Amino acid sequence: MTVQTAAAPTARTTAASAGDDKNRIIIFDTTLRDGEQSPGCSMNLEEKLKVARMLDEMGVDVIEAGFPIASNGDFEAVREVAAIVRNATVAGLARATLRDIDRAAEALKGAARPRIHTFLSTSPLHMKYKLQMEPEAVLQAVVDSVTHARQYTDDVEWSPEDGSRTEPDFLCRTIEAAIKAGATTINIPDTVGYATPEDYAAIFRMVLERVPGADGIVLSAHTHNDLGLAVANALAAVQAGARQVECTINGIGERAGNASMEEIVMAIRTRPDAYPYHNDIVTQHIMKASRLLSSVTGFQVQPNKAIVGANAFAHESGIHQDGMLKHAGTYEIMTPESIGLTKTNLVMGKHSGRNAFRTKLRELGYDDIGDNAFQDAFQRFKDLADRKKELFDEDIVALIDDSVAQEYDRIRFVSLGVMAGSIGSQSAQIVLEIDGDTRWAQTGGSGPVDAIFNAITKLVPHEAKLQLYQVHAVTGGTDAQAEVSVRLEEGGKTVVGNGADYDTLVASARAYIHALNKLLVKREKTAPEALTA
Known part of the structure; x- marks a missing residue:
């Protein structure tokens, strides 16, 4: 090539x-x-x-x-x-x-x-x-x-x-x-x-x-x-x-x-x-x-990371903003375009079609994603557009990252139903596709997230311990997408999974499944003595 x-x-x-x-x-x-x-x-x-x-x-x-x-x-x-x-x-x-x-x-x-x-x-x-x-x-x-x-x-x-x-x-x-x-x-x-x-x-x-x-x-x-x-x-x-x-x-x-x-x-x-x-x-x-x-x-970049962090070209201070409006060079020593960040006026919404969505992806730097990942991301974009008043570039980036990450996974999320609240017990019913076969399980737990993870474990038995469960909003507002990170440890091997969705519980399920897929890959590796260099 x-x-x-x-x-x-x-x-x-x-x-x-x-x-x-x-x-x-x-x-x-x-x-x-x-x-x-x-x-x-x-x-x-x-x-x-x-x-x-x-x-x-x-x-x-x-x-x-x-x-x-x-x-x-x-x-x-x-x-x-x-x-x-x-x-x-x-x-x-x-x-x-x-x-x-x-x-x-x-x-x-x-x-x-x-x-x-x-x-x-x-x-x-x-x-x-x-x-x-x-x-x-x-x-x-x-x-x-x-x-x-x-x-x-x-x-x-x-x-x-x-x-x-x-x-x-x-x-x-x-x-x-x-x-x-x-x-x-x-x-x-x-x-x-x-x-x-x-x-x-x-x-x-x-x-x-x-x-x-x-x-x-x-x-x-x-x-x-x-x-x-x-x-x-x-x-x-x-x-x-x-x-x-x-x-x-x-x-x-x-x-x-x-x-x-x-x-x-x-x-x-x-x-x-x-x-x-x-x-x-x-x-x-x-x-x-x-x-x-x-x-x-599944490793997200911290916002203040040099060059590629979300805040690398962000200016909140009033003094900085004033300087930027007068001349970008006052507070930027390199241009966003020099590393592939582009400014766009293409507004995305529920009426946007596949061509517009693909054009937006190219502007964001995703011009070579696989067809499966594209179709999954487009469907989730349409679902999100039906529920969210404003769609930001960060929303689309989160969807694409999640879809690309799961394109070749052996375990794939299909659907989730959850019973939660202060009255009655919490339970989750989940449907997964595992190596091409569709399976479902329903279990309870001490809270909806625990119930979800228990249901996934019932379908994909493992001994991994949950070391980290973290949620943050992709953008501002109560209708923001949730992005969840999960870290699992099994036999000294650690994996990190991420998931994004407008429903925090669905994002949690996606993150846990992503981590399990990484664990399947990690299990195949045996570190020889003196591995580092």
């Missing part, structure tokens, strides 16, 4: 050719790998393919598609992503073992531009307690793993896990060994988000000064946000010589997350005086990518 976009390149920079342009930053997206390791986040195959197509379309250079050895599902996902992505390099992660590398190579066979990304811990803490290996054995494993990976592809990336806490001399030794063995990209991860910008930049300067051959390969930054410094650290690394940045859409990832792609890209675009670098990201796709990821993972 070749994506034709005016601003997007048809052939992307590889590690081997990056040296031709000293100010070009390679954008390495690990949403499908490190991002999916975020507690509560999981994607099925079709959802991963949607995200991969989006990343390829927006100009990402390298898509880390997964960890093939982790599960059969991860292997299939990497293989399918490799088959459909034509512009970006597709990377598969592998520990420093021959079995992992062989599995990654097998998954990447169909890639137009494959990369094997292998890693091994190098910090004293990790070597002693996690690996239980002596430094010399680790050094030999680095050489063996990179050498083995080079048998499959010329594009090999190596990462010293917990690199920011590795002793400088040993870090330089391992990087030198990896380069001599054939690594074309060296990633130095701040695995636990411990570094400060000054610390992290100093590591890259040291490597360039002390390691023979470091100036002939690509140095990469992979930062975590445990101290809220992921983006700052990544940009500091770029200023110190890194020419690849590893990041995720919306900053999702393990623990506090990874560096946010949209923040890094827009910082470079907005402040060329401080960051005189460039990349090939089509920034007008940023909002669309953010919304797509939120809909398929």
